[in-house]
Amino acid sequence: MSIRVYVPRETTASSLGAELLVDALTTEAKYRGLDITIVRNGSRGACFLEPLVEVETAQGRVGYGPVQLEDIPDLFDADFLNGGQHRLSLGDVEKLPWFANQERLTFARCGIIAATSVEEYKAHGGFKGLENALAKEPAAIVQEVLDSGLRGRGGAAFPTGIKWQTVANAEADQKYIVCNADEGDSGTFSDRMIMEGDPLSLIEGMTIAGIAVGATKGYIYLRSEYPLTQQILLEAIANAEAAGYLGNNVAGSGKAFTLEVRMGAGAYICGEETSLLESLEGKRGQVRYKPPLPALKGLFGKPTVVNNVISLATVPVILEKGGKHYANFGRGRSLGTMPFQLGGNIKFGGLVEKAFGLTLRQLIEDFGGGTYTGRPVRAVQVGGPLGAYFPASLLDTPLDYEEFAKAGGMLGHGGVVVFDDTVNMARMARFSMEFCAAESCGKCTPCRIGSTRGMETIDRIVAAKNEEEREAQHIILKDLCETMEVASLCAMGGLTPMPVMSAVKHFKGDFQ
Amino acid sequence: MMQVVNPVRYQDFSLERATQVVQEFKDQPGALINALHKLQDTFGYVDEAAMPMLAKLFNLSRAEVHGVTSFYHDFRRSKPGTYTVRVCQAEACQAMGSVELTEAIKQQLGVDFHETTADGTFTLERVYCLGNCACAPSIMIDKQTYGRMTADRFKSLAESLSAKAKGSN
Numbered sequence: 001m002s003i004r005v006y007v008p009r010e011t012t013a014s015s016l017g018a019e020l021l022v023d024a025l026t027t028e029a030k031y032r033g034l035d036i037t038i039v040r041n042g043s044r045g046a047c048f049l050e051p052l053v054e055v056e057t058a059q060g061r062v063g064y065g066p067v068q069l070e071d072i073p074d075l076f077d078a079d080f081l082n083g084g085q086h087r088l089s090l091g092d093v094e095k096l097p098w099f100a101n102q103e104r105l106t107f108a109r110c111g112i113i114a115a116t117s118v119e120e121y122k123a124h125g126g127f128k129g130l131e132n133a134l135a136k137e138p139a140a141i142v143q144e145v146l147d148s149g150l151r152g153r154g155g156a157a158f159p160t161g162i163k164w165q166t167v168a169n170a171e172a173d174q175k176y177i178v179c180n181a182d183e184g185d186s187g188t189f190s191d192r193m194i195m196e197g198d199p200l201s202l203i204e205g206m207t208i209a210g211i212a213v214g215a216t217k218g219y220i221y222l223r224s225e226y227p228l229t230q231q232i233l234l235e236a237i238a239n240a241e242a243a244g245y246l247g248n249n250v251a252g253s254g255k256a257f258t259l260e261v262r263m264g265a266g267a268y269i270c271g272e273e274t275s276l277l278e279s280l281e282g283k284r285g286q287v288r289y290k291p292p293l294p295a296l297k298g299l300f301g302k303p304t305v306v307n308n309v310i311s312l313a314t315v316p317v318i319l320e321k322g323g324k325h326y327a328n329f330g331r332g333r334s335l336g337t338m339p340f341q342l343g344g345n346i347k348f349g350g351l352v353e354k355a356f357g358l359t360l361r362q363l364i365e366d367f368g369g370g371t372y373t374g375r376p377v378r379a380v381q382v383g384g385p386l387g388a389y390f391p392a393s394l395l396d397t398p399l400d401y402e403e404f405a406k407a408g409g410m411l412g413h414g415g416v417v418v419f420d421d422t423v424n425m426a427r428m429a430r431f432s433m434e435f436c437a438a439e440s441c442g443k444c445t446p447c448r449i450g451s452t453r454g455m456e457t458i459d460r461i462v463a464a465k466n467e468e469e470r471e472a473q474h475i476i477l478k479d480l481c482e483t484m485e486v487a488s489l490c491a492m493g494g495l496t497p498m499p500v501m502s503a504v505k506h507f508k509g510d511f512q
Numbered sequence: 513m514m515q516v517v518n519p520v521r522y523q524d525f526s527l528e529r530a531t532q533v534v535q536e537f538k539d540q541p542g543a544l545i546n547a548l549h550k551l552q553d554t555f556g557y558v559d560e561a562a563m564p565m566l567a568k569l570f571n572l573s574r575a576e577v578h579g580v581t582s583f584y585h586d587f588r589r590s591k592p593g594t595y596t597v598r599v600c601q602a603e604a605c606q607a608m609g610s611v612e613l614t615e616a617i618k619q620q621l622g623v624d625f626h627e628t629t630a631d632g633t634f635t636l637e638r639v640y641c642l643g644n645c646a647c648a649p650s651i652m653i654d655k656q657t658y659g660r661m662t663a664d665r666f667k668s669l670a671e672s673l674s675a676k677a678k679g680s681n
Contacts, residue, residue, distance in 0.1 A: 015644050015659035019515055047646035069513045186602030189643040224549075224586055225642050227655040265545055265584035268640060282544035282570065284583040300541060342646060344607035349646025372608065381603055385640075417645065419607045428603070435602075435640065 002037045003081050006054040006061075009040035009115065010196045011228050012189075017069060018051040024072045025053075032076060042197015044111030045351030046098055054093065057083040063090040098367060103329060104353045105337050106314045110197035116236040118243040121200040127245065129319030133208045134253045141212035142168055145315065147323030149335030154180055154271075154308030155383065155412040156491070157401050160315075163305060166295035167213040170303035175215035177206050178280065178299055178306045181222040181229075182264050182271040185384025187415030190339040191309035193351055195222075195229045198313070199236035203259060205312035207250055208319055209305055210257040218257065219299070221276050223264045233261050268439040272490050273306040275441055286441045287490045308413070310339060329355035334400040344381075344417035345371045354399075361395035364418055375420035379428070379507065383412025385435055386495035388502035389425065408502060410495075425507035429500045430458045436496040447493025450484040454500065461511050470512065474504070514669050517656045519594045519677045522556035530555070530562045534569060544570050544580055548587055557588040592635035593628040594677045597621070598652040601638045604645035613649050614638075616663035620670060633677050634670070 007013070007022050022038055029036040043050060052065035053075075062083045064075060071088060078086040093099060104110075113120035121127070133141045146161030167175060179202065183191040195202060206218045222230055237259050240246045248256045262280055264270050270279045274288035277299050298304025314336070318326045327335045334356035340363055342349045347369035354363075364370070364377060371377055379389045388409035390397065397407045404411045419428075436451035457477045464470035481497035488494040504511065523529060533554050537543035547566060551558050558581055567574045581587050599614050618624060621634050628635040644650040647659030651666070653673070658665075 011642075011657050012644050012647055012659060014515070015647060015650060015657040017513065017515060020513060050647070183643060184641060186641045187604045187645045188641075189645055192643040225639060225652070228657075262546065263549055265549065265586035266639070267584050279545065280542060282542035282546075282580065283576075284579050286583075344604040344645060344648060346646065385603060415604075415645070417604045417607055423607065428606070431603070431606070439640070 002035045004039050004056040005036050005081070006039045006041045006056075008043045008051065008111065008197075009228070009232065010043040010050075011192060011226070012047045013043055013050040013052070014228060016050050016066065020069050021051055021053065021067060021072065024069055028072050028076055034076075034081060036081065039114050041113060042111050042115045043193055044093065044099065045107065045193060045353075046093070046096075046348070047350035048348045049090065049093075052090075052093070055081055055083065057081070059083055060092055063093040064088040065090060098348060101367070102353050103337050103355050105317045105326065105329070106201070106310060107194065107198070107339055107351065107353045108317065109201065110194055113198070115197055115199060115232060116239050118200065118239050118245070121198070125320060126200055126316070127204060127251070129316035130204050130208055130245070130251060133211055133319045134251060134255075138168060138212050138214065141208065141319065144319055144323040145212070148318045148326040149323075149330070149333070150311060150314060150318065150326065151334075151401070152308055153310035153314070153338070153413065155185070155410070157411070160307060160311050163295055163307070164209065164213055166293065167215070167303045167305050170296055172303050174217070174300075174302050175213055176299045176302055176304040177209045177213070177215045177218040178277065178304055179206055179218065179220040179309055179312055180271060180273060180276055180306055181220050181226075181309050182276060183226075183309070183413070184223060184268040184271045185386075185413050185415050187343045187381065187417035188341050188384055188413045189343070190341050190351055190414065192226055192229050194309060194313045194339075195226075196232050199233050200240060201313040201316050202309055203236060203240050203246065205315035206259060207246065207257045208315050209307065209312060211250070211253075211255055213303075213305055215305065216256045216258065218259045219280055220259065220261045221264060221270070221280055222261055224266055230261060230263065237261070267441075268435075269441040269492055272492060275490070276306065277304065284441075286443045289489070310413075331355075331357045331400060332402060334402065338399065338411070338414050340399065340414045340416055342368045342416050342418070345373055345420050346418045347372050356400045357398050359396050359398050360390065360416070363399065363416060364395065368418065371418060371420045373420050375422065377418055378421040378423055379419040379425060381417045381419075381499065382415070383410045384415050385432060386410075386491060386498055387412050387415075388498050389428065389506065390502070391506040408505075410498070425503040425510040426458060426462050426512075429503035429511075430455055432496055432499040433458060436492060440492060444487070444489040444493060446484045446487040447489070447496070450480055450488075450493060451496060454480055454484075454496075458500075458511070464512070474511075477504070514658060514665065514672075515656055516669070516672045516676055517595070517654050519673075520556070520654055522591065523554055525555045525559045525561070527561055527565060530559065531565050534566065538569055544572070544577065545584070548581060548584075552587060556591045560589065594633050595653050595673055596635045596637060598637045598639040598642075600640070600642050600648070600650045600652075602641040604641070605649040608648040610649040613661060613663060613666070617651070617666055620663070620667055633674050
């Protein structure tokens with residue numbers, strides 16, 4: 001019987017040589033007269049173990065990692081196809097504390113199944129949510145999402161169910177579901193991972209959204225930096241169509257829902273929902289004034305649900321197990337789980353899905369094992385390039401929307417970027433302004449001009465000859481940041497002051 | 513050992529061929545960006561001569577087409593080198609030394625951002641985040657991402673790529 005060997009087809013694994021392993025494993029097995037089948041799963045999220053090769057043995061699934069090309073003959077010699085011991089042996093990876101201590105709802109299947117296989121998806125609970133949704137009235141589907149307490153995982157944390165309700169109540173001949181897959185925030189990769197590892201969960205989530213609000217067409221707006229993700233999504237969509245889960249008669253319900261993937265073109269601002277809609281319409285990605293809300297006048301002027309990948313990919317498990325089940329996780333107004341992403345200078349980086357409420361320290365120390373360089377943690381940026389920099393003294397802040405806001409930061413999309421003590425925070429603050437200047441859509445003045453003035457002001461602070469001069473520039477920077485914060489049209493200009501001012505607040509000594 | 517991508521062979525630009533490859537988008541609503549991607553994938557860049565044709569196809573003004581093309585970082589206006597190297601400049605990669613890596617890559621190739629090496633092999637670009645933040649610093653060559661990049665690894669990768677580009681000529 002052919003032995004199943006799992007090699008992730010996923011960006012991180014591929015960036016560390018996974019594609020080379022596929023060829024080498026096939027060749028070596030052939031040479032030794034062994035019958036193997038390579039299964040292309042996604043990543044389980046332990047990036048530090050990639051490329052993680054797993055084998056289905058009589059004793060269960062066992063892992064080896066990180067595997068390099070030169071390890072292959074050695075692995076065969078150690079009889080890894082039957083679970084043989086090797087320097088890279090990990091045993092059952094789900095028993096490793098890194099995985100065992102997670103609470104996976106959205107990512108339950110990711111890395112486990114062949115990513116684009118409808119059959120394996122169904123064998124692991126896939127399409128049960130859709131089945132349940134089809135048995136309900138649309139309003140009851142929306143109610144289930146409301147009951148779950150799910151808030152937009154893209155960063156703004158707006159209640160998903162309320163957005164859906166607004167679109168459901170709007171009268172129109174055509175409505176749309178738009179998935180925001182323009183994951184541009186540095187330090188975030190959960191959207192990519194679910195789209196590469198369990199794309200059918202996103203497809204199912206979008207279909208459920210379509211049925212709930214009466215939309216028959218969905219678009220996935222994917223950033224162009226993710227070409228492998230695009231291939232995998234297109235394959236999954238084709239498989240879902242062939243199995244009757246997309247098209248004019250979704251799962252035999254008589255309801256229609258079709259999906260199209262559209263590629264971005266390297267503009268960070270297109271992750272902002274109205275700019276994204278402009279871009280989907282083939283225009284410059286410039287932010288729109290609100291109101292009107294996209295829920296009422298969105299894509300091509302029609303009522304549109306715009307949700308992040310993770311929000312939509314979480315919908316199937318909510319409909320499968322019930323909104324109340326999902327709401328059992330988390331605390332306060334931060335309900336459910338969040339796929340946190342640990343990146344930057346971190347020893348054990350990757351994706352940690354956990355109920356809201358664990359502390360930043362638990363995430364960085366218990367899961368992450370501290371910095372990659374082994375030096376002390378000095379600063380942590382949470383929530384992408386528009387999120388605050390926290391000093392080590394704030395590591396005990398619980399990861400929850402309200403707690404983070406209270407501490408002067410934001411959770412955003414759940415990206416956590418760790419820096420060691422060699423970081424210069426004045427340089428990072430300047431970079432935030434630089435990034436805003438490079439990526440501003442240019443529509444509003446505070447963002448377009450303020451970012452460049454901000455860069456110049458930080459340069460003057462650093463170059464100041466005496467304290468008096470430096471303080472005078474600090475006052476200008478603070479004033480500028482206040483203007484950007486209150487007068488910008490969207491979160492890009494409005495939140496760029498957050499990393500800048502948090503750097504000034506917690507690391508003022510670096511600004512000289 | 514690292515994955516060595518195959519050199520992309522772009523077609524020489526002709527308006528006739530350009531018109532042909534974008535026809536599939538004619539009746540799709542708002543598909544101008546799809547068409548621009550298609551042109552760039554085919555020819556390596558978006559030729560100025562294609563603008564009036566696109567304007568006509570999508571019933572837009574030439575100014576609108578120009579405005580869209582120039583808004584997005586992805587779209588190039590001249591032919592790139594055989595390989596496009598994108599070096600991540602975002603925070604997670606900076607935490608792992610991307611500033612120094614960027615300098616080393618610029619030195620190694622002898623070009624700055626948005627420039628092409630004299631032999632036409634590499635075009636250097638910057639990018640903000642490749643979504644590989646747990647294995648930083650990252651670079652991307654054409655459509656292949658590389659994690660845990662170092663100056664030394666880049667040097668040997670660039671040499672393999674150069675050899676491959678020359679070998680296939």
